[in-house]
Amino acid sequence: MQIGIVGLPHCGKSTLFQTITKTHLDTSELAMTEAHQAVIKVPDTRLDKLTEIFQPKKKTNAAIEFVDMIGLQKGDSGSAKFTGNFLSKVKTSDALIQVVRLFENELIPHPNGSINMMRDIETFETEFLISDLTIIEKRIENLKKQILKLNDDQLRRELSVLEKCYNYLHEEKPLRYVDLPKEEMQLLRSYQLLTIKPMLIALNLNESQISDRSFGKDVEGYMDILVKKKIGHNTKAVAFYGKIEIELSEFSDDEAEMFMKDYGISESALNRLIAEAYSLLGLQSFFTVGEDECRAWTIKKGVNAQEAAGEIHSDFYKKFIRAEVVHHDDFIKYGSFAKAKEQGAWRLEGKEYIVKDGDIIAIRHS
Ligand SMILES: Nc1nc2c(ncn2[C@@H]2O[C@H](COP(=O)(O)OP(=O)(O)O)[C@@H](O)[C@H]2O)c(=O)[nH]1
Ligand SMILES: [Mg+2]
Known part of the structure; x- marks a missing residue:
């Protein structure tokens, strides 16, 4: 990051x-x-x-x-x-x-x-807005020409997203203020816009x-x-x-x-x-522990156990079987994995398990 x-x-x-x-x-x-x-x-x-x-x-x-x-x-x-x-x-x-x-x-x-706090913040925002507007205007123009030639649905979708963004920017709204659906964010990624x-x-x-x-x-x-x-x-x-x-x-x-x-x-x-x-950024950490290394990993909130495993190693993603999970606070409270297990705080989770901030995880893989 x-x-x-x-x-x-x-x-x-x-x-x-x-x-x-x-x-x-x-x-x-x-x-x-x-x-x-x-x-x-x-x-x-x-x-x-x-x-x-x-x-x-x-x-x-x-x-x-x-x-x-x-x-x-x-x-x-x-x-x-x-x-x-x-x-x-x-x-x-x-x-x-x-x-x-x-x-x-x-x-x-x-x-x-x-x-002057607000003046400085606005000076910056304005420059960012203008930079994004310039990029989007150019792309809209190109898209319109392409659509005339190709009549392609994907291009038309892109045009409509860009026109929506254009309107926000025109109202002096930075794009980060707008809750855009995931697919639209994906589509906009390649433009590397600033206000987003x-x-x-x-x-x-x-x-x-x-x-x-x-x-x-x-x-x-x-x-x-x-x-x-x-x-x-x-x-x-x-x-x-x-x-x-x-x-x-x-x-x-x-x-x-x-x-x-x-x-x-x-x-x-x-x-x-x-x-x-x-x-x-909607980020959180999980931990892996052991004699060799104790490590904090950064993932987005909402990531599941299999995706978290892939963060550690791409093989762990492919060969994921189960994740052993105990939350850091429980581990500290009970003092060991064995005690945490006795108390039901140590669990085996499947790939759909949504990882929580502070989870200690060990991946079982094939
Ligand atoms: N009095 C005071 N001076 C500061 C402060 N922060 C930065 N400066 C000074 O202001 C000047 C510009 O700071 P700098 O960090 O180089 O600004 P930059 O141009 O944004 O990188 C330097 O001489 C700093 O020592 C602060 O909080 N108080
Ligand atoms: Mg400087």
Whole structure:
């Protein structure tokens, strides 16, 4: 899974990227022309627990790739404009994090001259809408010509889906707000549209006014505005203090915990971002355990046991017989597979079993 970090210049994209990927970019890299990417391990206390118990040779966390996107340029007209390089990178992301600047910093002026959350969000959305409209318009034109020649039903279906999307975009509705049926989503996939991607809005708060436990209050105010403006489906928001997160990432775990307590921050931005990204994308984890390896796997919600087996190995999909399943919480509660079995918490499930977040699974195969 890949998540692209986007936003206006100097909003804190690279700052967020550095804190979540724990990489250090030097100043020459910050003025970069290339996107940075890094794979991070998804922190998971459940996996940590299992690793303590099984003492495996190897522990493997689920992984997400983050990309620090660049290439948004301010045009002479004052509007934002995307470069081709930026667009091609963004198109491959599964979801986007849009960083919105709320911090003041006189040394680094905001590109639009002032702090204004809704204006910045809308600037970005507009560019995305225009980019999608351009792609769809072109395709509609081509399809109409083809249909005249071929009179093909499949093409006609595609045309009707695209016309529907065109109308939404024309009403300035991002496509992620619209609940499109699975087949239509499938059909649209090849266009790599931007407004269809789940979006996490990451508010980079102003730390200069931070006081004891002010984090919660700051966030509430902004969230209220976002809710009133009706940010729609497949859109969520989180808030963080870019400056403080950078400092936190240099602390030891104990120091960081004390520091966060002082400001009423209950969890690091990384953990909250990942949790929100998972829920936006409809993702969840299951575990495999043993002496060799304890591992977290990422799957979509609603995936069945056979599909989950295929995630581990394609052979497991084909040769699937049964899945041994016990939920992580039950395993911890009873302390062993044997005890869990006694209590009826350990089960043999068929291929149609819908895997739950936190299931520990062993695949029986032929
Ligand atoms: N005061 C303050 N400065 C920040 C914050 N986040 C980023 N900056 C600074 O703003 C500048 C631009 O940040 P950067 O992450 O490079 O923005 P990008 O252009 O979106 O990648 C850098 O000098 C950062 O140190 C923040 O939360 N507070
Ligand atoms: Mg940057």
